[in-house]
Amino acid sequence: MKKILSLVLALALLLGCASALAEGFTTDFDVPATGEKFVIYAWNDEFLGMLKNYYIPAVGGTVADDGTVTFPNGDVLEFVINPNDNGNYQAKLDQALQNEQHIDLFLMEADYALKYVNSEYTRPIESVGITAEEMAGQYEYTRQVATDENGVIKGSSWQAAPGLFMYRASLAKKYLGVNSPEEMQEKVKDWDSWLATAREVKEKSEGATKLIPSNGDVWQVVRTVRSTPWVDESLTLKIDDQVKWYFDFAKTLREENLTAEANPWSEGWNACMGNDSVMGLFFSTWGIQWTMVGNSGGSAPGEGTYGDWRAVKGPQPYYWGGTWLAVSKFCTNDALAADIIRFFTTEEDSMKYYCLGSKDYVNNDAAVKSIIDDGFSFDFLGGQDHYSLFREVLPLIDVSTMSAYDQNINSAMDTQVNYYIAGEKDLDTALADFAAAVVDLYPEITAE
Amino acid sequence: MSQATQVTARRSRLSRSRLEKTYWGYLFIAPFFLVYAIFQLYPLGNTFYLAFQKYMITGTNKVIGPNPVGFNNFAALFKASSGATPKVVQVFINTGIMWIINFIPQMLIALLLAKWFTDTRFTIRGQGAIKVMVYMPNIITAASISMLFYALFAFPQGPANSILASLGVIDKEIYLNSGIAATVAFRFLEDGWAVRLIVAFINFWMWYGNTMIVLVAGILGVNPSLFEAAQVDGASSNQIFHRITIPLLRPILLYTLVTSLIGGMQMYDIPAMMQQQGSKAKDMTQTVTMYIQELVFEGTKDYGRSAAVSVLLFLVTAVFSVILFYIMRDKEASRQRKMMRAARKEAKL
Numbered sequence A: 001m002k003k004i005l006s007l008v009l010a011l012a013l014l015l016g017c018a019s020a021l022a023e024g025f026t027t028d029f030d031v032p033a034t035g036e037k038f039v040i041y042a043w044n045d046e047f048l049g050m051l052k053n054y055y056i057p058a059v060g061g062t063v064a065d066d067g068t069v070t071f072p073n074g075d076v077l078e079f080v081i082n083p084n085d086n087g088n089y090q091a092k093l094d095q096a097l098q099n100e101q102h103i104d105l106f107l108m109e110a111d112y113a114l115k116y117v118n119s120e121y122t123r124p125i126e127s128v129g130i131t132a133e134e135m136a137g138q139y140e141y142t143r144q145v146a147t148d149e150n151g152v153i154k155g156s157s158w159q160a161a162p163g164l165f166m167y168r169a170s171l172a173k174k175y176l177g178v179n180s181p182e183e184m185q186e187k188v189k190d191w192d193s194w195l196a197t198a199r200e201v202k203e204k205s206e207g208a209t210k211l212i213p214s215n216g217d218v219w220q221v222v223r224t225v226r227s228t229p230w231v232d233e234s235l236t237l238k239i240d241d242q243v244k245w246y247f248d249f250a251k252t253l254r255e256e257n258l259t260a261e262a263n264p265w266s267e268g269w270n271a272c273m274g275n276d277s278v279m280g281l282f283f284s285t286w287g288i289q290w291t292m293v294g295n296s297g298g299s300a301p302g303e304g305t306y307g308d309w310r311a312v313k314g315p316q317p318y319y320w321g322g323t324w325l326a327v328s329k330f331c332t333n334d335a336l337a338a339d340i341i342r343f344f345t346t347e348e349d350s351m352k353y354y355c356l357g358s359k360d361y362v363n364n365d366a367a368v369k370s371i372i373d374d375g376f377s378f379d380f381l382g383g384q385d386h387y388s389l390f391r392e393v394l395p396l397i398d399v400s401t402m403s404a405y406d407q408n409i410n411s412a413m414d415t416q417v418n419y420y421i422a423g424e425k426d427l428d429t430a431l432a433d434f435a436a437a438v439v440d441l442y443p444e445i446t447a448e
Numbered sequence B: 001m002s003q004a005t006q007v008t009a010r011r012s013r014l015s016r017s018r019l020e021k022t023y024w025g026y027l028f029i030a031p032f033f034l035v036y037a038i039f040q041l042y043p044l045g046n047t048f049y050l051a052f053q054k055y056m057i058t059g060t061n062k063v064i065g066p067n068p069v070g071f072n073n074f075a076a077l078f079k080a081s082s083g084a085t086p087k088v089v090q091v092f093i094n095t096g097i098m099w100i101i102n103f104i105p106q107m108l109i110a111l112l113l114a115k116w117f118t119d120t121r122f123t124i125r126g127q128g129a130i131k132v133m134v135y136m137p138n139i140i141t142a143a144s145i146s147m148l149f150y151a152l153f154a155f156p157q158g159p160a161n162s163i164l165a166s167l168g169v170i171d172k173e174i175y176l177n178s179g180i181a182a183t184v185a186f187r188f189l190e191d192g193w194a195v196r197l198i199v200a201f202i203n204f205w206m207w208y209g210n211t212m213i214v215l216v217a218g219i220l221g222v223n224p225s226l227f228e229a230a231q232v233d234g235a236s237s238n239q240i241f242h243r244i245t246i247p248l249l250r251p252i253l254l255y256t257l258v259t260s261l262i263g264g265m266q267m268y269d270i271p272a273m274m275q276q277q278g279s280k281a282k283d284m285t286q287t288v289t290m291y292i293q294e295l296v297f298e299g300t301k302d303y304g305r306s307a308a309v310s311v312l313l314f315l316v317t318a319v320f321s322v323i324l325f326y327i328m329r330d331k332e333a334s335r336q337r338k339m340m341r342a343a344r345k346e347a348k349l
Helices: A003-021 A046-059 A085-098 A113-117 A140-145 A168-176 A179-185 A190-206 A215-225 A241-255 A267-271 A285-295 A334-344 A349-357 A365-373 A388-394 A406-421 A425-442 B001-049 B072-078 B087-118 B127-138 B142-152 B157-165 B172-176 B178-182 B192-220 B224-232 B237-248 B252-267 B269-273 B288-297 B304-326 B330-346
Strands: A038-042 A077-081 A105-109 A163-168 A280-284 A311-312 A323-328 B053-057 B062-068
Touching: A038 A388, A046 A077, A046 A323, A046 A334, A046 A349, A046 B237, A085 B288, A105 A113, A105 A334, A105 B178, A113 A140, A113 A323, A140 A163, A163 A168, A163 A285, A163 A388, A168 A179, A168 A190, A168 B224, A179 A311, A179 B062, A190 A241, A190 A349, A215 A241, A215 A280, A215 A406, A241 A406, A241 A425, A267 A285, A285 A323, A311 A388, A311 B330, A323 A334, A323 B172, A334 A349, A349 B157, A365 A388, A406 A425, B001 B053, B001 B304, B053 B304, B062 B304, B072 B087, B087 B172, B087 B192, B087 B288, B087 B304, B127 B192, B142 B157, B142 B192, B142 B269, B157 B172, B172 B178, B192 B252, B224 B237, B237 B252, B252 B304, B269 B288
Parallel strands: A038 A077, A038 A105
Antiparallel strands: A105 A323, A163 A280, A163 A311, B053 B062
């Protein structure tokens, strides 16, 4: 309870800072009133917070005490949240779209963006009047993800999500004798060194501290560096060598007890960012400013683990997540949809302003570069400029293995990994059962 | 006009006015049948229809069907890779096991409590309070109780593991060191049998009070003179229970068994809430209704196969109910009926 409370307080403080900043930026709002509600579908309140703290103050709208958001032209926002557990968000969104319900914008994650991009339920971004030139400032890979089979862009992201390896400076000094991010990078530069470091941390701390919360965190990296997507053009399931490598790597971690066994997004996992049970974490842009800061148990250097984290590139360049805005087929207010998309995803000034306030990594290289040039540092990371590291990782991101089926297939794989690392199944059985589970979920897919 | 026609005319006038009166009655009960037809009968029929159709929305949002395919959906469900149990069979086994390990103790404890609460020889003090306490878990929603147990059996530092540590079952020294608790703590929610037992226990704990109250009502419905007569004849409390209470309770027992079976086969919320993401316990704790839900809401939306599982669930429940009716039938009464019939036949000869 205390933890939840402190998390809420931390977020409130963050948002409080943000809204104080908001007074500094305004932009024109030139959208005629329609008298209809503007409906957005999402799985959490992150984007709602962005609208309330950045967009609405900048365009001169109002946020009532009861949370009602009104645009300057009098139109009201309806923000529908369906939490994402067990694919619930997709199920609710699919239902609404199939029933032709009025949705103007909806949010999609990397895991299943292609499912909507390749469907008739999303409209080309150009159809609301945003040109390809306007989107040219975005990172290449974010446009690639939102491009459908015919080469039409049907989604626009406000963030890029390159990932880094974060570690606790004080624990690294204590157990590894590491004094700088450069030295640390040397210790985790590839998976062999990373594994050796994991063993060293466990030994030196006598098991009190582990390098990583769980094997699931390693998968967040490995899944993006596979050589083939889960499903190829002929709808055949492909299990490549990286997947098999991951099964064995996870087994080593379990057998040698090298993780804290706190699975991603579990309560224990959130907690370990605020105590000394875990020394490192793979995370991407949004994960640092949104999840890690919230779980650090503080909001200024010296409080909790705030300020003790450092970032390095880690064993492999990867990305994790990212959110795309899509215009629904049943959108009735093109002008407002376009204005919101422009504000967060194509206009350098507003994106720079959002970036400075939130520490999110915006999807506009020019904005990010000007922030770095102005001298950027983040006190959560001990004053480190991690944006420069992100900019180094970004060109290496490869989204060719992304498929529409990722979320459900990844979770089916997770179950079999758990069998394998517990020693209850051998690799062949685990992989065969995994294939069977996938075919059961998606009858149109055939196993190899 | 003959007298006969006059009589029929009067009679028809009478029946018309009766019809006019009953017309209002029909009108008043119509809403129920209307609602029943829309929300129960139509979906029921539609499920049977869909079970024989190929109808799905694929992972890339493409709609296929509905096209009639005969028994293909059922065939697909029972097709499994060599040696493995088809998933549909597995989910029926899971549901059955979790129902049985909840039902047997539930029935025994409920019977015992019912016997104590209705015994005429001695009275338990504070009966009302005990009955309320026993019934209490049934008032809380199943989801909340599941969340509670989910937290109790958390890994590595849930209360269950803490208790095991303080009892010395797992190494206390290692356990208290937060970073390495994972070495010794027990992964309850990843162990199929542990989750099965937890789910069965929750079901037992929630429903034994309810069953007890039904049984108490059944026992109180038995003619007290029978008990008195037995007592006068010197029967012991146990004898009365076995020779009088249980046989006369048979219809109530049958009722509890069948309703519990139907409820048990549809078990959903408790096992669904106990699923940890990626847990390997899922294969052993997924119930039939959870599988129906998975087929429609996870991955490809396969309405055909999902409806086929629903039809199977209906058939299995029906068959088991009939079997229960057969086993629990009044053997004495049916034997007597047979003898009577035989005697009548003989008399005719």
